[in-house]
Amino acid sequence: MPTEAAKGPASYFPSIEKKYGRPIGDWQQLVRAHLPAKHMELVSMLKAEHGMGHGHANAIVAHVLSEPKR
Template sequence: MDPALQTMISNMPEKTGKSLEEWKALLKTRAFAKHSEAVNFLKKDHGVTHGFANTIVHLSKEENSSSDDLLTNQYKGKEHLLPVFEKVKAFVSDLGQDVNIVPKKTTVSFVRKKQFALISPATKTRLDLGLKLPGYPTTNRLENSGPFGTMCTHRVRLEQPEDIDKELKDWLRDAYSHAG
């Protein structure tokens, strides 16, 4: 399991008042049509912050899927893109001890107090990195958020490890700063 995710799970009782297993049991007592309904239930009815609520809901849905399984499924047939993902993940992990890396079914979120970036294999040859950079203009490289909608303000297309250059690292640093 990803160390950041394990830390989040370990901190859950202190930060939310219940363990992951207790939250999962609570979620099983209700039926939610959408992921967002369960997240909103935890936030509004139980005062759980968005990052924890989102993680609890994802992990309750994917009980039989480890972080490694989620990544394996995302990159099936696209294994050659894993070095690009790993380079982004390594850089983001070094931004601060408060970074939580949350693998989901189709994306991996990078969260501080709130999500500041997410990455997803978009095609067989490309990853899309979504960034939350309010007020930043779009450019040829720093595009409109595209498929990420309101989850991010911008998107950067990544095809090879060399795409993680100084400019991209500056954007990631800024997104991280805005999320604190």
């Protein structure tokens, strides 16, 4: 039974983990710690402070911000 490929922002997660050497959960927690910042503020933080590319940073932020509010 084939597994369905990740879609949307989550499709970037394997390459993010490989390139930056940290689990996605770590990146998501980092973004959550900076809330309630705006989307582009969070993307800029990942890029400036962690050297992340725009697409990868955007994918993580978009995924975190799409989570249901707790």
